[in-house]
């Protein structure tokens with residue numbers, strides 16, 4: 001049977017769904033290029049992973065601390081499991097210890113990556129076509145793609161270096177109300193957004209929570225990159241500041257452990273009430289949705305992550321310290337190489353931001369940055385990056401590209417920036433500077 005693409009779900013025509021596949025194809029065609037494209041963790045950390053040891057550690061925990069018989073504990077790793085997960089207590093402990101989030105384990109759902117958490121939260125929260133999701137523009141494709149799959153309308157709110165523009169967000173809430181709609185939730189990544197690299201100040205965090213209360217929306221907080229903050233520069237998450245249960249907090253072990261585990265989590269402590277059924281945490285509703293999506297997160301993968309947490313006394317900070325150091329070093333190497341090879345704020349219109357953490361730097365060019373320019377960069381100069389337009393709603397970001405530093409070593413970063421400088425010098429026409437070396 002031949003299927004006409006136009007008869008499939010409308011999201012499949014949205015470029016956002018194709019963007020990750022497109023980048024993978026380009027990367028596979030140019031294996032020798034230095035790739036600033038993937039926001040993937042550095043592979044050096046996979047060398048030391050001993051999944052058997054972690055699984056064994058988690059089995060001991062099930063027996064010694066949760067009181068299961070050894071045979072039962074073993075079976076728990078192989079059977080279907082509870083839809084909220086096997087490691088909810090460990091996750092709740094870790095969040096309490098490191099993030100100051102007083103989450104009850106009953107409010108935690110362990111998910112197949114942060115991606116599933118986004119899908120579950122949106123599915124459960126959005127009831128009618130009048131409900132809209134506000135996102136910072138640019139935004140992570142995982143959230144905009146999930147919204148498209150679910151036919152949820154988005155409102156794009158400009159991002160400043162200090163996170164989503166609160167005045168614009170307030171204006172969008174009011175405009176939605178005038179149009180008979182409502183901003184049901186707002187997705188933000190307060191600590192180093194992907195791809196913008198923005199970070200909210202403490203004051204903006206507090207103001208966002210006040211606005212959420214005033215305009216009656218929920219905040220969906222994604223904290224994938226918070227761990228990359230320098231040790232002396234941590235700021236409280238929105239969830240840690242949340243006194244009104246307004247924040248649904250999404251986390252992932254993709255970066256602090258490894259992405260192949262596909263383990264993430266969501267803290268959903270909102271109280272859901274209905275006549276007759278009594279009150280229960282929103283997490284239970286998410287678990288009900290999960291039952292119809294992935295049923296449960298792989299118990300074996302949870303055991304590996306659980307073992308890693310236990311080896312680090314349930315401290316996410318301890319678990320991620322070496323990784324945070326490496327990403328801080330790489331980000332500094334990338335910014336430093338850009339400074340040396342391109343100079344700052346070039347008259348030709350080339351500029352870039354300097355995030356304090358996260359994986360990404362955004363570069364603005366004097367020429368449109370599209371997929372064709374990426375092909376040129378890959379084929380002629382051996383350097384890959386991501387066009388920022390993939391992350392924008394509407395026609396914005398056409399003059400920007402994203403560089404990711406997470407996957408590379410300092411020498412590769414240096415080589416990549418040298419190639420990038422040659423590419424910019426010859427292809428953008430806006431810069432006459434020389435790229436030494």
Ligand SMILES: Cc1ncc(COP(=O)(O)O)c(C=O)c1O
Nearest residue numbers: 113114115140194224252254264
């Ligand atoms: C902003 C953001 N959230 C979440 C994730 C991780 O998602 P997952 O746990 O599904 O791999 C990423 C990974 O790239 C990300 O950039």
